[in-house]
Amino acid sequence: xxxxxxxxxxxxxxxxxxxxxxxxxxxxxxxxxxxxxxxxxxxxxxxxxxxxxxxxxxxxxxxxxxxxxxxxxxxxxxxxxxxxxxxxxxxxxxxxxxxxxxxxxxxxxxxxxxxxxxxxxxxxxxxxxxxxxxxxxxxxxxxxxxxxxxxxxxxxxxxxxxxxxxxxxxxxxxxxxxxxxxxxxxxxxxxxxxxxxxxxxxxxxxxxxxxxxxxxxxxxxxxxxxxxxxxxxxxxxxxxxxxxxxxxxxxxxxxxxxxxxxxxxxxxxxxxxxxxxxxxxxxxxxxxxxxxxxxxxxxxxxxxxxxxxxxxxxxxxxxxxxxxxxxxxxxxxxxxxxxxxxxxxxxxxxxxxxxxxxxxxxxxxxxxxxxxxxxxxxxxxxxxxxxxxxxxxxxxxxxxxxxxxxxxxxxxxxxxxxxxxxxxxxxxxxxxxxxxxxxxxxxxxxxxxxxxxxxxxxxxxxxxxxxxxxxxxxxxxxxxxxxxxxxxxxxxxxxxxxxxxxxxxxxxxxxxxxxxxxxxxxxxxxxxxxxxxxxxxxxxxxxxxxxxxxxxxxxxxxxxxx
Amino acid sequence: xxxxxxxxxxxxxxxxxxxxxxxxxxxxxxxxxxxxxxxxxxxxxxxxxxxxxxxxxxxxxxxxxxxxxxxxxxxxxxxxxxxxxxxxxxxxxxxxxxxxxxxxxxxxxxxxxxxxxxxxxxxxxxxxxxxxxxxxxxxxxxxxxxxxxxxxxxxxxxxxxxxxxx
Ligand SMILES: Cc1ncc(C[n+]2csc(CCOP(=O)(O)OP(=O)(O)O)c2C)c(N)n1
Ligand SMILES: [Mg+2]
Numbered sequence: 001x002x003x004x005x006x007x008x009x010x011x012x013x014x015x016x017x018x019x020x021x022x023x024x025x026x027x028x029x030x031x032x033x034x035x036x037x038x039x040x041x042x043x044x045x046x047x048x049x050x051x052x053x054x055x056x057x058x059x060x061x062x063x064x065x066x067x068x069x070x071x072x073x074x075x076x077x078x079x080x081x082x083x084x085x086x087x088x089x090x091x092x093x094x095x096x097x098x099x100x101x102x103x104x105x106x107x108x109x110x111x112x113x114x115x116x117x118x119x120x121x122x123x124x125x126x127x128x129x130x131x132x133x134x135x136x137x138x139x140x141x142x143x144x145x146x147x148x149x150x151x152x153x154x155x156x157x158x159x160x161x162x163x164x165x166x167x168x169x170x171x172x173x174x175x176x177x178x179x180x181x182x183x184x185x186x187x188x189x190x191x192x193x194x195x196x197x198x199x200x201x202x203x204x205x206x207x208x209x210x211x212x213x214x215x216x217x218x219x220x221x222x223x224x225x226x227x228x229x230x231x232x233x234x235x236x237x238x239x240x241x242x243x244x245x246x247x248x249x250x251x252x253x254x255x256x257x258x259x260x261x262x263x264x265x266x267x268x269x270x271x272x273x274x275x276x277x278x279x280x281x282x283x284x285x286x287x288x289x290x291x292x293x294x295x296x297x298x299x300x301x302x303x304x305x306x307x308x309x310x311x312x313x314x315x316x317x318x319x320x321x322x323x324x325x326x327x328x329x330x331x332x333x334x335x336x337x338x339x340x341x342x343x344x345x346x347x348x349x350x351x352x353x354x355x356x357x358x359x360x361x362x363x364x365x366x367x368x369x370x371x372x373x374x375x376x377x378x379x380x381x382x383x384x385x386x387x388x389x390x391x392x393x394x395x396x397x398x399x400x401x402x403x404x405x406x407x408x409x410x411x412x413x414x415x416x417x418x419x420x421x422x423x424x425x426x427x428x429x430x431x432x433x434x435x436x437x438x439x440x441x442x443x444x445x446x447x448x449x450x451x452x453x454x455x456x457x458x459x460x461x462x463x464x465x466x467x468x469x470x471x472x473x474x475x476x477x478x479x480x481x482x483x484x485x486x487x488x489x490x491x492x493x494x495x496x497x498x499x500x501x502x503x504x505x506x507x508x509x510x511x512x513x514x515x516x517x518x519x520x521x522x523x524x525x526x527x528x529x530x531x532x533x534x535x536x537x538x539x540x541x542x543x544x545x546x547x548x549x550x551x552x553x554x555x556x557x558x559x560x561x562x
Numbered sequence: 563x564x565x566x567x568x569x570x571x572x573x574x575x576x577x578x579x580x581x582x583x584x585x586x587x588x589x590x591x592x593x594x595x596x597x598x599x600x601x602x603x604x605x606x607x608x609x610x611x612x613x614x615x616x617x618x619x620x621x622x623x624x625x626x627x628x629x630x631x632x633x634x635x636x637x638x639x640x641x642x643x644x645x646x647x648x649x650x651x652x653x654x655x656x657x658x659x660x661x662x663x664x665x666x667x668x669x670x671x672x673x674x675x676x677x678x679x680x681x682x683x684x685x686x687x688x689x690x691x692x693x694x695x696x697x698x699x700x701x702x703x704x705x706x707x708x709x710x711x712x713x714x715x716x717x718x719x720x721x722x723x724x725x726x727x728x
Contacts, residue, residue, distance in 0.1 A: 121580060122587050126630040129576075146630060180572060180633040304624040307617070 005133040005164035006031035009097075010039050012140040015172045018068050020044065020059065020431055022052040026072020027112065028099035031164040044431060044460055047452040049076050051424040053083020054450070056094040058428030060087075061411045062386055062436075064217065066147050067094040067428065073101055074112030077158075078119065082418060084154045085123040089415025090238060091215055093152035095143050102162040103131055117158050125153030133166035138173050145176050150183030151302040152215055183301065187318035192326055195273075195297040195314045200336045202271030202295065204347040205231040208254065211238030211414070212276015212300060212320045219243065219407045221324035222275070228331045230341045232351055234262040236277050237399055238414040245383065245403030251351070252360065255283040256550045257396040260358030263548070263556040265351055266291050274298045276320045279309040280415070281553075289555035299323050358548075358561065360400050367541040368517055370394070370469040374401040376520045377439060377467060380528070385437040386411060386429050390422040390446030392476035394469045396546045398441045420449025426464040427457050437465075437528060444470040445494050447535075454507040457533040465527045465534045468500060471542045479545045483560070500537040513537040564593070565619050566645060566715050569608040569626055570634040573599055577631045581608065584629065590614060590622055594647075594712030605633065609645075609714045638715050645715035648687045651697070654704030656680040663703060670696050681706065 003011070009032055013021070020042045025033045036043055046052040049071045056067030071080055077098035087094050101110040106129075117129045126146050128139050136159070143155045199205060207229075213222050219242045226233050226249050233243045234251040243250055252259035254266055266272065272294040277283070284290040287309055298305075298312040299320055306315040316323055331337055362371045374397055377385075383405040389395040389412045404410045411429055413421040426440040440447075447468050457464060469475075474492040481489050504511030510532045512523045520538070527534040548559040571577050578597060585592050593611040600607050612622060619637070626635045638645070655663045656679070667674060667684055670692065676683035686696055690713075697705065 117576065118579070121576075121583050178630065181630045302628070304621065304628055308621060 001170055002167050003170050004031065004167050005136055005159070006035040008133065008136045008168065008170045009140070009159070009164065010035045010041065011170055012137045012172060013041060013068065016066070016140065016144045018066075021068050021070050022046055022055040022059070022428065023070035024049050024052055024072065024076060026076050026099060028073045028101060028161040029070065029164070031161065032070065032099070044456060046424070047455050048450065049079035050083050050420070051427075051450050051453045051456065053080040053094065053096060054086065054418075054421050054424035055428030055431065056096070057083060057087045057092050058388065058411055058425030059432040060092050060094050061425070062408050062429040063432045064215075064408065065093075065432075066144050067092075069094065069096045071096065071098055072112070073099045073116070074114045077116040078114050081120060081123065084120055084156065086413050086416045086418045086421055087154040088123045088125065090413065091152050091211060092154065093147040094154045095147050096154065096156050098156060098158045100129065100158045100160040103160045104162070106160060116156060120156045123154075124156050125151075127156035127158070129158045130160070130163055133163050133168040136163065136168075137170060141173050142176060142178060146178070146181065150181075184303075184317050185301075185319040185322060187299065187316040187323035187326065189326075191314055191316045192323060193330065195316065196327060196330050196334065198295055198297060198314060199229065199271055199273060200334065200340045203343050204269045205229060205271040205273065205344060206251075206265050206269040207231050207233045207273045207275065208236075208266065208277055209233065209239045209242055209275045210236040210277025213239055213242035214407045216276065216301070216319050216321040217407070218276070218321035218324050221321055221328060224328050225324050225331070228328060228337065230344065230348070231273075232265055232348065234258070234265065236280070236283055236414070237412060239277060240399060241404035241407045241410045244405050246405065251355070253399050254556070255280075256285070256552070257400065257546050257548065258550075258556075259355075259360060259400070260548055260559060260561065261351055261354040263550065263559055264354045266294075267555075267557045269294045272296045274300075274312070275324070276300060278305040281309075284309065284556070285550045285558075286553055286555040289557070362544070363562070365541065368515060368520070368539060370397050370471065370538070370540040370544055371401050372517060373467060373469060373520055373538050373540065374398055374441065376524060377441070378402045380521065380524050381437055381439070383409075385409065385439050386426075386433065388412065388422040388426040388429065388438070388440045390440070390442045391417045391419045392443045392446060392474065393471070393479065393544070393546050394441050394443040394446070394475075396476070397469070400546075419443070419446040423447060423450050423464075423466060424453050426466070427453055427462050430462045430464050431460070440464060440466045442466050442468045443475060444468055444472065444497060445474045448497065451503070454504070454509055454533065454535070458508040463530060463533050465530070465536065467524075467536050468538060469540050470500070470537050471540050471544065473542060475544075476546070478543070482543070482545065483549070484551070500535050504535040509533040509535060511535045511537065513539065515539045563616070563619070563639075564611065564613045565637055565639040566643070566713060567610045567612065567623065567626070568636045568638050568715060568717070569610060569632065570600075571606050571608065571629075572631040572633065573604050573606040574631060577606070580629055580631065581610075581626070584625055585612075585622075588621075588625065590618065594710070596712040596714050609712070611713050636717060638717060642718040642721045643715050644718060645689055645713050646687055647690065647693055647713045648685065648711045649693050650675070650709045651684045651686065651700060651705060652707040653682055653684060653700050654680060654706060655682045659703050663700070666696065666699055672696070
């Protein structure tokens with residue numbers, strides 16, 4: 001059937017199973033918006049395009065599906081760049097459609113023209129400029145395929161206005177023609193066998209896992225793997241939720257703000273099994289002293305992640321889920337397993353001593369403690385909520401004190417560390433899963449970066465709860481200034497800010513301010529029942545620091561402990 | 563170490579920018595790069611000369627492979643291959659210099675492609691060694707300008723016993 005490009009666009013999205021678009025209109029996407037006027041695809045009108053990209057990202061992280069945003073050319077498109085870079089660093093599948101000026105004006109510095117394909121080349125997995133209406137369906141098919149397969153990531157599709165107006169025959173292709181794109185899924189059998197030999201010959205194993213466990217849906221397999229080996233597990237920030245936070249084998253997060261036990265364990269291990277993690281500098285600290293005594297097996301879908309930062313003994317390229325399933329099969333039949341578990345008992349005793357001697361903790365003072373607030377949130381939601389965070393201390397305390405039990409329940413900007421991410425991501429998550437309890441654990445600085453989305457939340461009755469850990473500072477930066485810059489708090493004072501309760505009120509949401517410990521639980525309970533989005537202003541201890549802390553670039557064993 | 567990489571890519575607009583952006587964004591060096599269509603017009607071939615430690619070269623090859631439009635990456639350095647470069651050399655040639663230049667051009671199987679009363683433009687093809695040698699011999703005579711294409715390279719069909727007829 002012949003139809004215009006805008007209609008082909010909408011029909012193609014339907015073929016991809018898209019139910020929700022986060023978007024913001026403008027001149028060059030008007031044909032598309034005209035088509036959306038009578039489409040049953042839900043459209044969430046954001047208040048800033050950065051919000052749209054983060055919402056699509058939050059939607060993708062909790063569902064595993066591709067999140068979709070739609071924006072106009074020029075400023076609309078450039079406003080999504082931070083959202084794209086955030087999704088790119090954390091390997092999140094989103095497709096952002098940007099309008100473009102008509103093809104005959106492209107390259108003319110036309111009104112609201114930006115070379116968004118050029119601008120986003122280094123912060124997308126791939127991007128496209130569609131020049132002909134005949135290519136719309138095929139390009140959309142490819143964009144979704146690239147976004148969700150292999151190592152997932154964001155894709156931009158730039159569509160000039162005339163292309164949405166022109167007509168063509170619509171037929172959605174069945175096949176993908178991408179001669180250069182063939183992600184590897186199956187791990188090399190021989191490498192898998194060799195890694196089993198290596199693991200079973202070790203005495204002090206540690207399993208170190210990242211976001212790859214979440215994106216490949218491998219948490220069941222990871223659980224079985226750890227249980228078979230009876231080996232301790234540590235997660236990166238992105239990996240939290242991939243292994244039950246309350247499990248006796250769990251060490252907590254490793255790295256700069258990792259637990260004592262996790263950082264000691266990776267420092268002393270003789271066998272590090274890295275799965276879907278990329279040895280980021282926030283994780284390894286001084287790379288030359290990272291896991292110095294260990295043999296390393298590294299499983300990752302992306303060959304460029306392997307041997308990039310750390311030389312590994314056995315690389316296995318492929319999908320974590322299928323590789324772990326294969327390893328579990330081999331382990332179950334392996335006669336050496338029993339002996340291995342026995343031999344590593346001493347190691348686990350040592351680890352338990354580390355856990356007991358240095359648990360995550362904080363000092364009670366008269367004031368409300370941010371960690372206390374997070375503990376109460378955990379207590380109340382029993383680990384069943386979807387938790388997003390902003391960036392800074394709020395994020396690290398959440399990673400430490402909320403014991404994530406399930407994959408896709410922790411939504412945070414790990415790689416890019418984007419302040420202003422958590423709130424729109426929470427909205428995206430809640431739109432995807434309206435029944436879920438969704439809480440953004442925020443900072444007083446970060447929340448102001450995308451606060452405008454409160455209007456979006458109110459309009460669409462997306463009743464998320466924002467728990468602001470209000471310390472009157474850009475807390476994480478202040479902490480660095482306190483520890484490494486002689487307490488010179490240069491431009492990190494955030495005490496000048498709106499009254500969050502009134503602000504919530506002005507937007508038509510509900511606001512609370514909490515100063516006393518005893519009020520934390522009752523207010524949280526009320527907030528979770530609210531029929532409106534909620535902002536809670538928790539007035540917490542101002543100069544609380546996050547510990548443990550490994551100073552930037554230092555070895556993991558050089559943790560500062562309060 | 564220096565590596566010559568042969569890159570087969572889809573012939574689409576923006577692909578060169580993706581390759582160049584990969585090198586600049588990650589701080590890798592490009593010594594030379596040449597690109598043109600292949601027998602199949604939907605496919606282009608690039609020859610990239612780069613340098614770096616083994617670890618960097620390994621990353622470069624992996625990163626090139628990761629580009630969606632990349633069909634194939636071969637590090638020719640580790641396989642038998644032939645490589646050639648073309649250079650245009652504008653050289654002063656007046657008086658007795660003229661015969662000396664002509665003699666050198668003849669020895670190295672070059673061509674004179676432009677003549678003026680006091681200059682020649684020489685076209686010369688060869689591997690790096692040969693071009694280097696010619697330039698060294700011509701310099702004392704007065705080289706005014708050169709333009710080089712950058713290397714093109716091709717894997718040998720038979721990986722041993724073949725003769726590189728420079
Ligand atoms: C967009 C952006 N700008 C700057 C930074 C640098 N930065 C990291 S943490 C932080 C402070 C965050 O303050 P707040 O949101 O109040 O969180 P807190 O650390 O106090 O919990 C800043 C400025 C960043 N991560 N993102
Ligand atoms: Mg703060």
